[in-house]
Amino acid sequence: MQTIIITTVAITVIGLLVGAGLVFVGNKYKVEVDEREAAVRAELPGNNCGACGYAGCDALAAAVAAGEAPVNGCPVGGGPVAEKVAAIMGVTAGAVEKKAAFVKCKGSCEVTKNHGNYVGIKDCRAAVNAGLSLAECDFGCVGLGSCVSVCPEGAIRVVDGVAVVNEGKCIGCGLCAKACPKHLIEIKPVAKRVAVQCSNRDKGPTVKQVCQAGCIGCMLCVRQCEFGAITVENNLAHVDYDKCTQCGKCAAKCPVKVILPPTEG
Amino acid sequence: MKKTFFGGVHPDDAKALSRDAKLTRFLPKGEMVYPLSQHIGKPARAVVKKGDSVLAGQVIGEADGFVSANVICSCSGKVKAVEKRRSISGALLECVVVENDGQFTSLDADRYCKRRDTSKFTKDDILSAVKAAGIVGLGGAGFPTHVKLGPKNPDAIRYIIANGAECEPYLTGNDHLMREEANAIVEGMQLLVGMFPNATGVICIEENKPEAISAMQKAAAGKKDIEVLPLHTKYPQGGERSLIQAVAGVDFPVTSLPADVGCIVQNVGTVYAIQRAVCFGEPLFTHVLTVTGEGVECPMNLIVPDGTSVAEIIEFAGGFKGGKEPKKVLAGGPMMGFAMSSVDVPVVKTTNGITILANDPAEIAERQMTACLRCGRCTTVCPQGLMPQMMAEAWEAGNEERYEKKLYGLECIQCGSCAYICPAKRPLTQVFKQAKAEIMAKKRAQAAGGKK
Numbered sequence: 214m215q216t217i218i219i220t221t222v223a224i225t226v227i228g229l230l231v232g233a234g235l236v237f238v239g240n241k242y243k244v245e246v247d248e249r250e251a252a253v254r255a256e257l258p259g260n261n262c263g264a265c266g267y268a269g270c271d272a273l274a275a276a277v278a279a280g281e282a283p284v285n286g287c288p289v290g291g292g293p294v295a296e297k298v299a300a301i302m303g304v305t306a307g308a309v310e311k312k313a314a315f316v317k318c319k320g321s322c323e324v325t326k327n328h329g330n331y332v333g334i335k336d337c338r339a340a341v342n343a344g345l346s347l348a349e350c351d352f353g354c355v356g357l358g359s360c361v362s363v364c365p366e367g368a369i370r371v372v373d374g375v376a377v378v379n380e381g382k383c384i385g386c387g388l389c390a391k392a393c394p395k396h397l398i399e400i401k402p403v404a405k406r407v408a409v410q411c412s413n414r415d416k417g418p419t420v421k422q423v424c425q426a427g428c429i430g431c432m433l434c435v436r437q438c439e440f441g442a443i444t445v446e447n448n449l450a451h452v453d454y455d456k457c458t459q460c461g462k463c464a465a466k467c468p469v470k471v472i473l474p475p476t477e478g
Numbered sequence: 479m480k481k482t483f484f485g486g487v488h489p490d491d492a493k494a495l496s497r498d499a500k501l502t503r504f505l506p507k508g509e510m511v512y513p514l515s516q517h518i519g520k521p522a523r524a525v526v527k528k529g530d531s532v533l534a535g536q537v538i539g540e541a542d543g544f545v546s547a548n549v550i551c552s553c554s555g556k557v558k559a560v561e562k563r564r565s566i567s568g569a570l571l572e573c574v575v576v577e578n579d580g581q582f583t584s585l586d587a588d589r590y591c592k593r594r595d596t597s598k599f600t601k602d603d604i605l606s607a608v609k610a611a612g613i614v615g616l617g618g619a620g621f622p623t624h625v626k627l628g629p630k631n632p633d634a635i636r637y638i639i640a641n642g643a644e645c646e647p648y649l650t651g652n653d654h655l656m657r658e659e660a661n662a663i664v665e666g667m668q669l670l671v672g673m674f675p676n677a678t679g680v681i682c683i684e685e686n687k688p689e690a691i692s693a694m695q696k697a698a699a700g701k702k703d704i705e706v707l708p709l710h711t712k713y714p715q716g717g718e719r720s721l722i723q724a725v726a727g728v729d730f731p732v733t734s735l736p737a738d739v740g741c742i743v744q745n746v747g748t749v750y751a752i753q754r755a756v757c758f759g760e761p762l763f764t765h766v767l768t769v770t771g772e773g774v775e776c777p778m779n780l781i782v783p784d785g786t787s788v789a790e791i792i793e794f795a796g797g798f799k800g801g802k803e804p805k806k807v808l809a810g811g812p813m814m815g816f817a818m819s820s821v822d823v824p825v826v827k828t829t830n831g832i833t834i835l836a837n838d839p840a841e842i843a844e845r846q847m848t849a850c851l852r853c854g855r856c857t858t859v860c861p862q863g864l865m866p867q868m869m870a871e872a873w874e875a876g877n878e879e880r881y882e883k884k885l886y887g888l889e890c891i892q893c894g895s896c897a898y899i900c901p902a903k904r905p906l907t908q909v910f911k912q913a914k915a916e917i918m919a920k921k922r923a924q925a926a927g928g929k930k
Contacts, residue, residue, distance in 0.1 A: 332840040334905050339912045343816070351570065 250278035262386035312385035320353035325424035360389035434463035482710035496777035510785035511824035519545035535585035548612030552763035552783030554583035590760035611755035616747035629737035636740035643716035646811035651766035656690035660697035666753030773804030773834035805838035856896035866896035
């Protein structure tokens with residue numbers, strides 16, 4: 214009988230001591246969990262594409278909850294997701310600028326051509342690795358569709374030898390831009406339509422030899438622009454999308470029509 | 479049984495086209511273009527400018543750093559420009575363009591014909607002569623020879639191997655060089671063997687070149703440290719690793735160098751260039767080149783100056799057969815060579831052949847391509863003992879780690895045996911080339927990022 218009492222008392226005392234220790238340690242090393250982080254994470258699309266600049270949706274959610282990232286940080290989710298995230302965070306969402314991929318090449322079969330009789334793996338990266346200069350233009354689209362194969366939304370196609378983006382479908386994740394061996398694709402705001410469809414950094418006469426639609430670096434667009442939004446660097450024009458007001462004067466004046474006009478047609 | 483290596487294939491060698499054509503010296507008339515990067519390593523630095531007069535044998539590009547090589551002018555004339563030009567590999571490279579006056583006036587008064595006294599030459603004299611001459615590995619890779627000849631531990635070198643295997647189908651240039659310059663090659667070998675106290679020289683020749691074997695044996699008769707070793711005819715017998723396996727009986731990973739297992743392999747063309755550089759002071763500005771294939775009128779073995787336009791060489795060989803544009807023009811042979819997108823490019827030190835194909839085997843293969851049959855033939859022929867079908871599968875599935883760590887994909891020497899033997903006509907070698915390029919690019923980026 215005595216044995217039972219001693220055992221019971223001993224175990225009870227040990228239990229109380231351990232319990233007190235756990236409570237103490239638990240309080241001391243408590244990790245603050247932000248409930249909003251989990252809530253934000255639940256609203257994000259979960260593609261883990263990395264287009265926001267963070268290492269996946271978990272990282273973005275943590276950054277949003279910590280106030281380091283804007284509530285409209287997810288370009289894939291766009292407006293609807295931003296609103297929900299803003300509600301969780303208790304702020305109002307600013308307008309989300311929809312971004313989409315843009316191919317800086319206009320080199321279709323009509324204006325330039327491929328040569329070199331390439332036979333092999335149908336992939337731009339493999340073809341470029343093979344060392345052949347496939348297109349007449351060294352900077353232009355290879356047209357074998359490395360971007361097409363990585364697009365999760367089927368938003369990019371190769372039409373007439375050059376990649377074309379369907380802006381409605383594009384989620385702006387930027388995987389195509391990473392896949393392109395010629396670095397032709399940039400992610401730009403859809404609303405800013407005026408952009409240069411060329412990446413050729415050669416001098417004008419050399420460009421003329423290989424492509425009828427290439428930027429010749431003539432500077433006419435720079436002179437037209439009243440807002441200083443266009444610069445020509447290495448014989449190639451580039452539009453500063455923040456400064457551009459979509460007036461379209463540059464596009465109208467461009468002798469090779471390589472600048473997209475602000476409206477269709 | 480002749481010595482050889484594990485694996486390999488037996489493609490039709492097609493050497494009959496040019497095997498009876500004697501070496502002919504070709505002097506081009508057109509402008510000459512010298513890319514400053516004709517070797518592995520840092521491009522040379524141009525030391526001439528527009529308007530300068532240059533002579534044959536003059537250094538126009540100076541080696542920039544240790545792993546780099548001089549670029550030598552092969553004609554006389556005026557420098558027209560130093561600009562970006564399309565090279566034989568299709569890339570745009572910085573080149574020195576020289577307007578050729580057709581005289582080929584030499585920098586050396588004796589036109590590199592006067593023999594120097596080499597009896598007192600030390601190891602360093604030979605090395606500096608090789609370096610000054612801008613000699614690079616003429617087998618195709620173009621690794622600067624002076625770097626290869628300066629291993630960390632010279633006493634450990636057991637074999638100097640002269641590579642006269644010429645296993646690449648179609649090419650016969652080295653065959654003829656060995657037939658006609660056997661004595662010079664043996665002398666070059668003696669110079670090299672003399673640099674290493676414990677080394678013996680082995681001249682390896684595939685047994686499909688009986689004339690070359692007998693010529694070399696005759697030249698090497700009585701030279702106790704030089705041996706001529708006929709090898710089994712099999713592709714890629716002339717690969718550095720295959721040769722070492724045949725001669726020294728050792729297999730070693732790609733991460734270590736031949737010098738680590740006591741071997742130095744030099745192409746016979748390189749050995750000949752070394753002999754010319756040391757004994758006559760002649761820099762490397764001409765080399766042996768085979769222009770061959772079913773699509774050319776008159777297949778030939780030529781000695782061409784570097785910088786000659788490929789178009790001019792083809793014209794000299796009678797032009798395209800029947801005046802018809804061929805299906806494919808290759809720089810090199812059909813196994814290791816690469817297709818060219820234009821013939822208006824200059825040949826460089828390492829261009830040992832121009833093969834003009836009337837039919838394009840790659841195009842035919844593409845039409846017949848099917849899914850992998852899992853027959854395993856690629857595994858049996860791989861000279862590196864790899865499993866090509868699994869490597870391709872891993873890479874195509876995006877499993878880079880498995881490709882590199884489990885299947886040892888980077889050990890691939892890209893000889894093309896697997897793609898050659900594949901009954902399903904899968905473009906295996908191209909997959910491995912791409913994989914290597916992308917993995918190495920990633921590693922370089924990581925290394926550069928680590929330094930910052």
